[in-house]
């Protein structure tokens with residue numbers, strides 16, 4: 519068992535000063551082997567629209583794992599995306615080129631970074647809904663998680 523401390527950016531809202539990013543420590547306990555997916559949540563979305571799912575990917579294996587496939591019952595198309603600076607003061611997103619998860623590591627998907635992109639939503643996603651997402655890894659195999667829909 520290995521524990522990793524990772525700084526996580528949290529948006530903390532206060533009555534007085536709006537939202538300010540703050541550093542907080544989030545403690546993860548890696549599984550003894552294989553992949554564990556924790557804290558999954560999804561953005562609200564419109565029917566025929568898009569949404570994004572965020573989570574932490576805990577790879578407890580001594581080997582690198584690779585994401586092979588993604589699916590969800592609420593989306594016609596699901597891809598792993600990364601956010602990047604387009605260079606014109608705009609952020610773009612594209613399919614992640616290297617969906618690799620290093621041995622004994624935590625990879626965090628979060629707004630402004632890596633995310634699971636849901637496209638062609640077959641229904642609206644509203645706050646409080648729970649949706650399924652299935653990630654298929656080369657080593658760990660198929661893992662289905664439930665993600666709660668909430669506003670960022």
Ligand SMILES: [Cu+2]
Pocket residue numbers: 570599600611612633634635
């Ligand atoms: Cu995206």
